Amino acid sequence: MTSFGFALRRPAAIIGLSLLFLQIVLIIFAPAVSPYSPTEADPLASLLPPSSTHWLGTDISGMDILSRIIFATRINLLISITSVALAFVIGVPLGLLVGYYRGFLSGLIMRIFDFVQAFPIFVLGMALVSVMGQEIWNVATVLAVLFIPIFARLIRAEVLSLRERPFVAAARCSGATDVDIMFRHLLPNALMPAMVQVSISIGMAILLTAGLSFIGAGVRMPTPEWGLMVSSGAQQMILGVWWVSLFPGLAIVLAVLCFALLGDVVRDLMDPMKAQQFARDPEIDLQPIGDNR
Amino acid sequence: MRAPEEAMKPVLAVERLSVSFGTPHGETKVLRDVEFTLAPNEILGIVGETGAGKSVLARAIIDLLPKGGRMTSGEVRVNGKPVGKMTEAERRAMRGGQIALIGTNAKALLDPVETVGNQIVRVLQSHSRLNRKAAWTKAVQLLADVGIVNPEQRARAYPHELSGGMAQRVVIAMALVTEPKILLADDATLGLDATVSVQVLDMLVQRSRELGLSVVLITHDLGIIAHYCNRVAVMREGRVVELREVSEFLKQPEAVYSRELLAAAKVRPIPTLRSIGGSEMALLEVSNLVKIFPGNRPGQVVRAVDHVSFTIKRGETLALVGESGSGKTTVGQCLVRLIEASSGSIRFDGNDLLTTAQARFRPLRRRIQMVFQEPYVALNPRWRVRHLVDEPLRMLEKMSADERLKRVHQVLDLVNMPAHYAERFPHELTAGEQKRVGMARALVTEPDFVIFDEPTTALDIRVRGQIIDLVRDLQTRMKLSALFITHDLNSVRSLAHDVAVMNRGRIVEAGSMETVFSDPKDPYTAKLLSAELAIEHETEARVARRPKSAEERVG
């Protein structure tokens, strides 16, 4: 069995990939699979508990919760994936350059990251979105800005340690130029933690997006969005109307869980040595010669 | 098996010991029916290569097998008492109390956030009811006993403030503090400089003799066996293949494997004859090379290389020997311009390397190549062997992909690697194979001059022998000129025509290998040579094999 297949056959990977598949299906076929319109209010059907007509019940304006959860997958994943993709595309090359060339500009960029990261991430996100205006794209942009330092720092830290490794010196002796070294030697080796971070960040972005909407600093009603849906049921929860908030919250949990699990899968797949461990005996001699530095 | 010391009861007896490790793919036997005894005052050497099960044996004796390991049969008796029948408390008292373990890489064996004095106190207080103050006094006394200068002050130091040799002495003090009867030294001096290693071993063996301890010296170095042990057990794949007196073993090993080991460790005859008459022009001429690094404090500087000069002729090999920190590796890095020299000149076949701009130096790289020291970390872990060996060609030669592939296969063949290895990743290779890949990379552009940085370090006995033979083969076949940077004097005898000895950035002595090694002029060279543990059987042991007092004490 190949190590690749082995890594994909772990239960965590199976669950993660199934959840991802489910979300993709819901995103593509949302109109087909959802029983009602996600935004159509029905005053006569306000706050109905789960039943055979409304599987997950209705909210205060009588909108079907299941349909809204399905449609919200689009918004939530769109925001999260866009923001992380943006942060990755900007943060990774930035981290590579800042790690490889150490000069005034690199120092300045790192200081700016310091300033941005001095703010608690949710607090800064809240302030930025409320100042820029509560639009979907603004939420995505703000999250990207918050995530850029994370990716850049991660890559920089890897590059800083990798560039001192003898294989870089060996490449230089073989005639490799700066560009060769950065893109052929350093980047592929530095990318693994960033790839894992992609998964983790998508999860974080889902939570942040939902949190922002929850306090009213994200997208606005009646857009179907999970955090907003939880918030719309918050008032009634205490009165015993549990379904309005419970189900969208579960959707958040599953979505974040999915990306956390996928992060582990990526970690296993990207690391040739780790991937091998599935197929190979562990080293039994405890202190092999040459292991003494 | 021979009976040990007539009437003396063994202090340690290992009887038909087998150990297995559970893995996802079933059980792996790591020790198979290992059997030996250790007499009072005896020093038993256990020698073997990686994977022989030596370290597992040491841990099995004190009943601390690593995760997944279990004893499938056999017994260990300490002073006649089976370890398996001890209570948990007795076992804890036995560890450190009766048998003390001294491991490899002492710095990692010490708690990094506690002073070494307190750590010794911690061990002492685990085995006796001494109060803190008395324990501290004893700890300091022991540090003095193991040869640490300024013990009072050193006891307050943290492990990171100590050198490797000093840390090893601390670990030995920690072992001796409880006055145990048996010492288990598991590759205790691996990774230390030869002179330090020999000092530590001398001290260890001497103290053991004085205190009447029995010692098990586990090592991969036959020199240590030859110079310090009474008997030797040769291990291979979990079995003891030979167990006998060291002097007999060196003269006439019984097992085939033992003979292979001894043959691999022996010095080869002097390499190919040098070009007659010395009419050939010097290929490489280094004069007054200086490299200055900034020190830890502003204004302070470190002269890593201090006015170093030497020449290497075509087809000849110069060995640059010295201990860690001598600056020998820095010289090599200056030659390939991995770091820029501060001053001096390097002339290579008529070109001045130091004044050439980096861009114009690049074409010269195909003629000067370097084989890096640590085989694994010098290879990009994500590249296959084929790509690794191909890199210098792709960067430096104008060749088609087919031509390059052909050359890659040729050079892999040259370093005795099967063609199908081309598709492997570095982590799928053994240390020796990784070293060969490193050499293939350096040789693929058919350079005139190759720098070998520590090519024999950290290799198993037979692999080291193979690498030495390979380099010798390249010297004859390719008429290679080489700079051979090493601290392994023994390998120099087999590989180099000339020797330059470096100490603290300076060359203290240079000349032909035979002259320098047989008649060292500089005291530092003499010191280095005296630390060489040769196995040629006429050599005398460093420390008397039998303590004189032993018979008296017994008799």
Add this chain to the structure above:
Amino acid sequence: MIITFRRQWEVLPRSLQIILGRLALVVPQMFGVLLVTFFLIRLLPGDPAVLLLGNMATPEAVEQLRDRLGLNDSIWTQFLVYCGNVLHGDLGVSIFTSNPVTVDLMERGPATIELIFYGMILTVVIGVAVAVISVRKPGGTVDIVSRFYGLAAGAIPDFWIGLILIYVFFTLLGWAAAPFGRIDVFLNAPPPVTGFYTIDALLAGDFDAFRSAAGRLVLPVITLAIVNAGGLMKMTQSVFSGVWESDFVRHARACGVPERVIMRAALRNSLPPIITMIGFLVGFLLGAAVLVETIFSWGGLGQYAVQAVMNSDYPALQGFILVAAAFTLLVYLVVDILYELVDPRIKV
């Protein structure tokens, strides 16, 4: 001059060197934070004066306000003025409450700090204890539970789990106190000394107030801990298991050192990264507090910030994020100093 300074510096005790060195770094960091908060409001599309006064304002009023706010000066003058004001404790006036922002923040600060403080303690206790037990008894119940918890904790939204807790423990079971504020409306808040209701109530000997305040804390504190302990636990697990399997622990065992002593040494070695993580936790908790306070009508800084967002109360928002960042920096400062004090390997 420089050399004599160096010499004087080197004779200082290590701990003092660490503290002074770190303090010197805080000044530029604080400056950077001011820069960010200042330009944050500059991002506002349109004229801040119009935004402040609303669309109905007369052009004269707008011009007057522009003048008063210094909006007609150059941007760097404005920044300097802003810095000067902040140094004097002037964060502007809240549009919504009409109080100086500084006064509003001072009033609400203790509520948030009390919440975060207890949340932090519970988080650390759960995170570290579970991690240590799971490493020492691999495959045991705690280990297995910890694996699921570690995975789930990172996925649970704090605002949601807070609501679920309220529903289960207040609405359904009736065990928990009502989620409306820090203390029962019929009780008087204890006279402020520390600002922590629990401590102040004890100081005043008012046990009813103490019981009520402590009761009100239970659910929000549990909410904070459930969500944040997972990350700390996973990190502690990896650090502690690394130490637990390290050579020096094995060597100590081979020397016959009792497990209890080894355990203490291993924990001490795991401390530096755990301390750093706890520092980051404060930032997370501050963000989480915004959500949790909203749910529990806590009346602290978080709720104030949410109100500011809802009402476009920008001076209040600006003041809040400045204070949040300053508080975080202060915590990082303490954490860095502790880190260097507990790890002798760090060069000062």
